[in-house]
Amino acid sequence: MANHLLELNDPWDRSIVLTSEQWLGHIVAEHPEMGALFDAVRSTVIEPHLVTFDALHRARENFYRFDVRGRLLLKVCVHFSAAPESHTATGIIVTTYLTGRVKPKERIKWSLSTQGTG
Numbered sequence: 001m002a003n004h005l006l007e008l009n010d011p012w013d014r015s016i017v018l019t020s021e022q023w024l025g026h027i028v029a030e031h032p033e034m035g036a037l038f039d040a041v042r043s044t045v046i047e048p049h050l051v052t053f054d055a056l057h058r059a060r061e062n063f064y065r066f067d068v069r070g071r072l073l074l075k076v077c078v079h080f081s082a083a084p085e086s087h088t089a090t091g092i093i094v095t096t097y098l099t100g101r102v103k104p105k106e107r108i109k110w111s112l113s114t115q116g117t118g
Contacts, residue, residue: 005038006093010045010063011110016078016091031097037074040065041096044076049112055105060094062106072098 006018018041028035044065054060054077063076075098078091 006042006045008042008046010078010091011048014080014089014091016045016093018093022093022095026094027096030095033098034096037096037098040074041076041093044074044096045078045093048076048110050102050108051110052102052106052108055103061091061109062102064102072100073102075099 003020004017005020005023006016008016010016023038034041044063047065048063049066050064052062052064054062057079059081060077060079063078065074074096076096077094079094080086080089080091082089
């Protein structure tokens with residue numbers, strides 16, 4: 001069983017985990033600036049400012065939080081074991097990084113400005 005660094009629920013009460021293997025072996029290795037943003041990753045999943053459906057991977061959703069280190073966005077990509085729309089879906093954080101924008105082909109699932117989670 002993988003060592004879970006994070007086990008939390010998103011606003012739809014879906015279980016999401018981050019493994020130590022993914023955090024150290026991919027995220028921090030590929031995006032070293034993320035090492036100092038562990039708590040921000042947690043906040044982004046629990047209280048996102050924007051959630052989108054991934055442009056390339058149907059089983060993924062992207063959680064964004066604004067105003068991390070100035071004008072950058074923190075993006076957390078979550079892969080779900082079942083259809084992301086299902087309330088029984090379990091997700092694993094596959095990557096997270098700082099970005100300057102939301103990809104144009106990502107469709108918005110939820111936005112803080114809409115004030116809803118359904």
